[in-house]
Amino acid sequence: MVLMKTKLATTILLGSLLLGSSQALAEVVxxxxxxxxxxxxxxxxxxxxxxxxxxxxxxxxxxxxxxxxxxxxxxxxxxxxxxxxxxxxxxxxxxxxxxxxxxxxxxxxxxxxxxxxxxxxxxxxxxxxxxxxxxxxxxxxxxxxxxxxxxxxxxxxxxxxxxxxxxxxxxxxxxxxxxxxxxxxxxxxxxxxxxxxxxxxxxxxxxxxxxxxxxxxxxxxxxxxxxxxxKIDKVIFYPIEDAAAAVRRFEAKELDVTYNFSADQIKRLRASYGAQVHVTPSLSTYYYAFDMRQPPYDDIRVRRALSMAIDRDFLSSEIYKGAQLPAYSLVPDGMEGYGKPPQPDFAAMSQIDREDKAVELLKEAGYGKGGKPLNIEIRYNTNTNHERVATAVANMWKTALGANVSLVNLDVASHYSYLKEGGKFNVARAGWAADYADPENFLALNVSTNKTFNYPHYNNPQYDALIKQSYEERDVAKRMELLRQAETLLVNDQPLAPLMGTADLWLVxxxxxxxxxxxxxxxxxxxxxxxx
CATH class of the missing domain: 3.90.76.10 (Dipeptide-binding Protein; Domain 1)
Structure with missing residues (x-):
């Protein structure tokens, strides 16, 4: 009798273990x-x-x-x-x-x-x-x-x-x-x-x-x-800032999906993984902000000169391999009813002409040859692509303008916390992806009362008034025109330098x-x- 109970217990135990094992194997992660x-x-x-x-x-x-x-x-x-x-x-x-x-x-x-x-x-x-x-x-x-x-x-x-x-x-x-x-x-x-x-x-x-x-x-x-x-039982998010490490883990099949890889890997990854490489145009803009609270970035001539000397075509083609496109406006293309965003006057110039004009502007402002030295610190959040952009821009400013440029990077949370809390800087990398598909989502960033996202600390009463007026305008076309007038002020004042319309890079x-x-x-x- 005891023996029979032992066999029965053993059978039940084995059955439970097998059932538990099959359930564990069936878990979708x-x-x-x-x-x-x-x-x-x-x-x-x-x-x-x-x-x-x-x-x-x-x-x-x-x-x-x-x-x-x-x-x-x-x-x-x-x-x-x-x-x-x-x-x-x-x-x-x-x-x-x-x-x-x-x-x-x-x-x-x-x-x-x-x-x-x-x-x-x-x-x-x-x-x-x-x-x-x-x-x-x-x-x-x-x-x-x-x-x-x-x-x-x-x-x-x-x-x-x-x-x-x-x-x-x-x-x-x-x-x-x-x-x-x-x-x-x-x-x-x-x-x-x-x-x-x-x-x-x-x-x-x-x-x-x-x-x-x-x-x-x-x-x-x-x-x-x-x-x-x-259909998924468990999702594990891995906070991998090192883009190369993330790619290695994807290739080792440790990751099913990963966001943001180095753009210079697109060709190689497409050759190996084909349709698993996703480069998706998005309503977002990659830009550099100038801290207008301190000289020389409170001088429009300096801001415009620095923006002009950035070769956006080089950043797009050489660093991002065409995955991102040159941009001169904060609002990206593709906003319904907005049309092509306003452009600064130098957008139509050749890069050589821009650089020549940039040197003139700096000289007027008292910088460059025979003037005060231009010392610039670029801040960016840790990321292979951002590092390569910062290095390239530093070289452009050194070569074209004779500037002395240093780089500082922080992890993404610390970088944005520093900017949002009002920390002082010279030039800082930032990006904005649309929370909603309307130009106001981008232009409201630089209203003087926006203490969180107005990284340049831009303060233009006329700009503020146009944004405020747009909120009260019921006619869609007239509202968009008010927003275009506001962005025209923004691209002329250059509190920030839009660099590229961004794409989202995923491996799936x-x-x-x-x-x-x-x-x-x-x-x-x-x-x-x-x-x-």
Whole structure:
């Protein structure tokens, strides 16, 4: 009798082990190279795309970008817009739940938006929601958070009232600034709600572990409303800033997807991996900012001279191998209704003529031969491509203008934190990818009151007035003309030097299905699958 029980127990144990083993083998894992460590998982305090890639897997807004980059229903299954375009009413899905199984409610969205606009939060992107009624007044401490135009109609109905019609408002709501927070969970953990073990999320995945500078792991959220269609069990993000190391790990099949590789590798990688190499034109601009708070960068002649002496064609063809194109405006080509962006007068000149004119301008400003020496420090975030651009620009300024140029680099989080916190510099590398497909998203960066993203500290009252006027203009064509007038001032004043219209560089294994190149550079893991 005892022997029979032992055999039965052994059989059950072996069966359990085999079942567990088969389940483990069946786990679908996506390994993503992410080009840098997120500064935070609190979306009130992030601003770059590598942070967004993680956040969008964890949290879902009222609307999202689908696999093709188009606006699609997210936590809201539908919405209505008033005839005058100022009131949006969202119906939140009945089966939208947090990862702890509790329902996602209209109050969660209201709570999150009030938190973003509360000046005590010091949210970096608070201005993105300024089209909401009273948002700017709340954010500047002139009105209580309760005055924000976000109203709970019932548990699953949210009403948002705007200051004025905003054609791109749904685009704004797809941004992480408009993501919800579980009010109950935040009241329990406060700002520590983003920590593993504390975080409750409503996206397709939930946070399992985070080892800074090593890996960040998210696992499938079984409470997600569309969990049945999520084909990946686990996503591991690796914050690899070394582009060469990321490529090596992709080639060793340790990574299924990786973002940002060195552009000089395009030809070699295409020869070896063909369609697994993705070079996708995007609504984004690569630029150098001049710190206008200090000489000589407060002198328009110096800024224009430095911008003129940069051979953008060389950067495009030699460093990026054509993956990025020369640019002379902050707003990229392709914005509907905007036409070709304004160009500075030197854009039509040959590079030799530009350099000759640059020398004249510097001489007028008292620099160059017979004048004061021009000492320049270029700051950039650690990345092979950015290093090569900085080295090339330094050589151009030395050769054409006789400048003494040094380079300083920091990791991506530290670099942008330094700029956003107002740290002083000479010249700093920056880039901007559209949060929404409207020129205002680029031009609002340099309004004097934008304390976060106005890296040059540009202050032109006429520019500010044109941007403000554009917010009040209902006629689409007239609004675009106001924005064009504003950018004309920007390209003439050159507080920043646009260098290239950028492309997004990805390596995507042929094991990964569901990947669609898109200009918004949104690639939610929920749309992907991985074959064995």
């Amino acid at each position: 996506l390994h993503r190279g992410n080009s840098g460590e997120p500064k935070s998982l609190d979306y009130a305090h992030i601003s770059i795309n590598i942070e967004g890639f993680v956040i969008y897997d964890l949290f879902e807004g009222l609307v999202i970008h689908d696999a093709k980059g188009a606006i699609a229903p997210g936590a809201a299954e539908s919405w209505k817009v008033s005839d005058d375009g100022t009131v949006y009413t969202f119906k939140i899905r009945d089966n939208a739940k947090w990862s702890d199984g509790s329902p996602v409610t209209a109050e969660d969205f209201q709570f999150a938006m009030r938190r973003i606009e509360n000046p005590k939060t010091a949210a970096e992107y608070a201005n993105l929601l300024y089209p909401i009624k009273n948002a700017e007044a709340v954010n500047k401490g002139k009105a209580p958070v309760e005055d924000l135009g976000v109203k709970v109609i019932d548990a699953k109905t949210l009403e948002i009232t705007l200051e004025r019609p905003t054609p791109y408002f749904l685009q704004l709501l797809s941004h992480y600034t408009a993501l919800p927070i579980s009010k109950a969970n935040y009241e329990k953990f406060g700002d520590q709600f983003v920590k593993p073990g504390n975080m409750v999320s409503n996206g397709a995945f939930k946070l399992q572990a985070h080892v800074p500078n090593d890996s960040l792991t998210v696992v499938k959220n079984e409470s997600y409303w569309d969990a049945a269609n999520v 294994s042929d094991k990964v299905q569901g990947w669609v190149d898109n200009a918004t550079n949104n690639h939610l893991s929920k749309f992907l699958s991985v074959s064995k």
